Amino acid sequence: MKLLRYLFLFGKSSAGTILNPYVTYRSLAFSSGDLPQTVFIYFLIFIYFLLSSLLKNGLANPYLLTLRLNLLIAAFLMGLATVLMLFYLGAKIFKKEFNLGRIFKLWSFSFWPTLIWFTFTSVMSVILPPPRSLTLMGKTYSFVYLTFSLTLLFWKIILYYLTLRFALKFDLFKIIFYSFISFPVLLGFSLLMYSLRIFKIPFI
Amino acid sequence: MAKDKIYSLMVTKMQEVSSVPPQSVGRLTPFYKLLAANFKTFPVKNLFLISLVLIFFTYLLLGALLIKLASILQIGY
Numbered sequence: 001m002k003l004l005r006y007l008f009l010f011g012k013s014s015a016g017t018i019l020n021p022y023v024t025y026r027s028l029a030f031s032s033g034d035l036p037q038t039v040f041i042y043f044l045i046f047i048y049f050l051l052s053s054l055l056k057n058g059l060a061n062p063y064l065l066t067l068r069l070n071l072l073i074a075a076f077l078m079g080l081a082t083v084l085m086l087f088y089l090g091a092k093i094f095k096k097e098f099n100l101g102r103i104f105k106l107w108s109f110s111f112w113p114t115l116i117w118f119t120f121t122s123v124m125s126v127i128l129p130p131p132r133s134l135t136l137m138g139k140t141y142s143f144v145y146l147t148f149s150l151t152l153l154f155w156k157i158i159l160y161y162l163t164l165r166f167a168l169k170f171d172l173f174k175i176i177f178y179s180f181i182s183f184p185v186l187l188g189f190s191l192l193m194y195s196l197r198i199f200k201i202p203f204i
Numbered sequence: 205m206a207k208d209k210i211y212s213l214m215v216t217k218m219q220e221v222s223s224v225p226p227q228s229v230g231r232l233t234p235f236y237k238l239l240a241a242n243f244k245t246f247p248v249k250n251l252f253l254i255s256l257v258l259i260f261f262t263y264l265l266l267g268a269l270l271i272k273l274a275s276i277l278q279i280g281y
Contacts, residue, residue: 022244030220052281121281131275134268142274143259149277150255151248158247169224172236201280 002036010037017109021162028105029166035101038108041115045203048115049073052122075198082189083107083204086182087168094178096168103167110159113152114203120148 016024028034053068084103091098124145132138164170170178190202229236242250263270 018248019246020244021247026220026223030223118281121278125278125281130278132271132278134271139271142271143263145274145278146262146270147252147255147259150259151252154251154255155248158243158251165224165227171225172227172229201277 006034006037007040009034010040013037013109014041014112017112017159021158025106025109025159025162025166028109029102032101035105038105041108041111045076045111045115046073048119048122049076052118055122055126071198072203075193075196076203079189079193079202079204080107082185086185087164090164090170090178090182091168093181094168094170094174096170099167103163106159106163106167110156110163113156113159117149117152118201118203 013024013028016027049069049072053065053072057065057068059065084100084107087103087107088098090096128141132142161175164175164178186202186204190199190204193199193202227233227236227240259270266273
């Protein structure tokens, strides 16, 4: 029954993240005792990593498949730990209260745009493998794909802003200042993942 | 009893609403509030329109390079 309750809460919060992110994030930051609902987003992320490993390695070599899956999970957890540490650093710099549960809950729901983009890109790379041509069809698809990608990126930025606003109670200037500190670190992390051939685009 | 429950729900809601102070950007606060209002409810709709315009103008600027970017992003997963 508890699982059903958390699943219902997860569905409601996820729908709110799309339809009414401001009110949803404010409500999530203010509520307590509903952290377990985030387990479903991590389950979906695990399913995506499994799909991605299957698409890249196939079923022929189970060892490589397992290795790839474990690398993706480890890199994702490293990225998550990096982001949470950056939030902690931000809270210390601006002398704000750091509530790990609240920050974890809000940041978890900000994985929706990331998950949607990666899943869509993975599936479409099988249905319509790159490279794109300069024909009308190629240009049209590129246009649609880039618009979709940019929309998700802007949505992710909004959820990042709302996480800082409601979890750490930053104002706009603090968020901008904090971003100048955190983005170079995340860029470094992304380059590390790229050089290790784990993520070409970081799963943050 | 029902009145008490409604009252306590209202108090909780008001506490939630006032959990963060209103955003202030100095003299730009009215413009910020006008802009932010468009992204509070179903922001994906306005974000899609903005993205569409940006990509269109980027295509006019970059041309075929934008198609190459799409190909690069497609192998980014």
